Amino acid sequence: MEGYQEFITNIKKLTGIDLSSYKEKQMKRRIYSLMRRNNLTDLMSYFRLLKQSEKHLREFLNYITINVSEFFRNPAQWQVLEREILPFLIAKGKILRVWSSACASGEEAYSLALIFEKINYNKVEILATDIDSEALEAARLGIYSEKSVENVPEDLKRKYFTVKEGKYAIKEEIKKKVKFKNLNLLEDEFPKNCDLILCRNVMIYFTEEAKDKLYRKFHNSLSDDGVFFVGNTEQILTPQKYGFMSMKSFFYKKLK
Numbered sequence: 001m002e003g004y005q006e007f008i009t010n011i012k013k014l015t016g017i018d019l020s021s022y023k024e025k026q027m028k029r030r031i032y033s034l035m036r037r038n039n040l041t042d043l044m045s046y047f048r049l050l051k052q053s054e055k056h057l058r059e060f061l062n063y064i065t066i067n068v069s070e071f072f073r074n075p076a077q078w079q080v081l082e083r084e085i086l087p088f089l090i091a092k093g094k095i096l097r098v099w100s101s102a103c104a105s106g107e108e109a110y111s112l113a114l115i116f117e118k119i120n121y122n123k124v125e126i127l128a129t130d131i132d133s134e135a136l137e138a139a140r141l142g143i144y145s146e147k148s149v150e151n152v153p154e155d156l157k158r159k160y161f162t163v164k165e166g167k168y169a170i171k172e173e174i175k176k177k178v179k180f181k182n183l184n185l186l187e188d189e190f191p192k193n194c195d196l197i198l199c200r201n202v203m204i205y206f207t208e209e210a211k212d213k214l215y216r217k218f219h220n221s222l223s224d225d226g227v228f229f230v231g232n233t234e235q236i237l238t239p240q241k242y243g244f245m246s247m248k249s250f251f252y253k254k255l256k
């Protein structure tokens, strides 16, 4: 596939997504099939199409990254969560309702469960939802690659996973802390009274209009002083517009 490296560089500039972190063969096969769908035969023309058409760019992003996740994705943010956000939420002294709203195959939701184990706090209910039923099946199964658990601290890895033939199976005691459910963010009603909502690495697929609607829905779903945790490329430009106040980068508190 001629010009692949250049394509990768261009996509990185355009979307912030680094395709070089994806399996090259699989990626090329996917890109090729998308190009064929659009009657194109070379990568330069395909990139031009992506640059011009939001619809095609979304089709592309959806196709290539839809279920990519990992435990403790962007570890620095999880440290902020553990050290600063959770103590703030725990001080409320109530059972915490936590929602991982685009949970893919469960990595994010189980990361939450692991953190609560680590800090020995069990007054918590974790709901994890996604639009993709296959991903949810994988989440319920809870078996992961070595790469996907790379950021799990060694002690937690030893304690809460069983390793078999190079795969990491999360133990039942963690599994049972998370309830998985199918939910389409764009269509379905949201759960209420959440103290912490994670919506990470999915907003990037949505139009400005859809995002605007979703921020309002998330705000509505939070309890007073509830916290909204977003992905590393998904900072909200005007949080006040949606009734949020920035607490730390990527964390927003609901204003009363």
Ligand SMILES: C[S@@+](CC[C@H](N)C(=O)[O-])C[C@H]1O[C@@H](n2cnc3c(N)ncnc32)[C@H](O)[C@@H]1O
Binding pocket: 065, 066, 067, 068, 069, 070, 073, 101, 102, 103, 104, 105, 108, 129, 130, 131, 132, 135, 183, 184, 185, 186, 199, 200, 201, 202, 205, 231
């Ligand atoms: C890249 S993964 C993000 C997983 C995880 N939150 C993370 O940050 O690692 C994006 C997820 O969003 C889900 N998704 C896409 N559109 C959705 C929608 N309309 N409603 C709910 N989930 C959606 C996909 O199925 C996919 O599992």
